Amino acid sequence: MGLIKWEKPDPLDNLTHIQREMSDLFDFLSSTPQMEGYVDVEYPPIIVSMNGESVFVRAELPGIKASDLDIQVVNDILTIKGERKLTLDPAKVSYLRRERDYGTFARSIVLPEKVDTEKVTASYKNGVLTVNLPTAPESKPRQVVIKKS
Amino acid sequence: MEKKELPTVVKKKISSDRCVVTGKGNWYFPLSDIYETPDNFTILIDMPGASIENINIDLQDNELVVNGEVSQEAYTDERVIYNEYNIGHYHRHFVISDAINRDKIEAKMSDGVLSLILPKAAHVKPRKIEVKAE
Numbered sequence A: 001m002g003l004i005k006w007e008k009p010d011p012l013d014n015l016t017h018i019q020r021e022m023s024d025l026f027d028f029l030s031s032t033p034q035m036e037g038y039v040d041v042e043y044p045p046i047i048v049s050m051n052g053e054s055v056f057v058r059a060e061l062p063g064i065k066a067s068d069l070d071i072q073v074v075n076d077i078l079t080i081k082g083e084r085k086l087t088l089d090p091a092k093v094s095y096l097r098r099e100r101d102y103g104t105f106a107r108s109i110v111l112p113e114k115v116d117t118e119k120v121t122a123s124y125k126n127g128v129l130t131v132n133l134p135t136a137p138e139s140k141p142r143q144v145v146i147k148k149s
Numbered sequence B: 001m002e003k004k005e006l007p008t009v010v011k012k013k014i015s016s017d018r019c020v021v022t023g024k025g026n027w028y029f030p031l032s033d034i035y036e037t038p039d040n041f042t043i044l045i046d047m048p049g050a051s052i053e054n055i056n057i058d059l060q061d062n063e064l065v066v067n068g069e070v071s072q073e074a075y076t077d078e079r080v081i082y083n084e085y086n087i088g089h090y091h092r093h094f095v096i097s098d099a100i101n102r103d104k105i106e107a108k109m110s111d112g113v114l115s116l117i118l119p120k121a122a123h124v125k126p127r128k129i130e131v132k133a134e
Helices: A011-030
Strands: A044-048 A054-058 A069-074 A075-082 A096-097 A102-109 A120-127 A128-134 B027-030 B031-034 B042-046 B052-059 B062-070 B079-083 B088-097 B106-110 B113-119
Touching: A044 A102, A054 A075, A069 A120, A069 A128, A075 A128, B042 B088, B052 B106, B052 B113, B062 B113
Parallel strands: B027 B088
Antiparallel strands: A044 A054, A044 B079, A054 A128, A069 A075, A075 A102, A096 B031, A120 A128, B031 B042, B042 B113, B052 B062, B062 B088, B106 B113
């Protein structure tokens, strides 16, 4: 809601004021949420993608030390655990604005395919975690040759 | 410090009904913290996915404009099967006052977090006044 300049009371001004309030209210009620789509996602939000070779799980985790991340694969379940720490003591500085959140997190997802748990690798670059899970040989498509009889 | 669980993150899209969006792709407001110490103001901005070469910081008059472009090249040969967040470029601007020493603004990027250090100008720094004995 915007700031409204204070002017000499005038019944007509009052009317425009009410009109403006009402239109703000309608705007508010009819506005779509600023965030597109997903509201109740767990932390960290992830994107799962595949190519023929691997399943990739990516998560945006800015400002986390790689040593504070714990990634495990058991059968076809991937677990990402970690903590986003505050890098400074909040008692020593005075915050003017605070939007970035912190805390511990853990989430598990069921992978879409069987993966080769021995060959799973993870990288962390520019604040994005990428877990590369090569699919197990048995779940890759196999060409079946028809024998001539 | 007490332990806190489950951070939340909301990616706010910069929608075209509020401002003019130019350039390709979607743009988002990155989340940021601003804090003050006796010597500096520091702005921390979360820009996951933006590499150091793709970050542009401009200072025009009183406005500090931060742009970060994010490449989606990694996905070109992949099929996305489940998606919980949107990828886009980042844009945010800050209005700064004369209390900032503009020549000495520093920027650092690590792990997707941009930190801007804005040193205070000499005239606003806390100064200790000594009491002289007569």
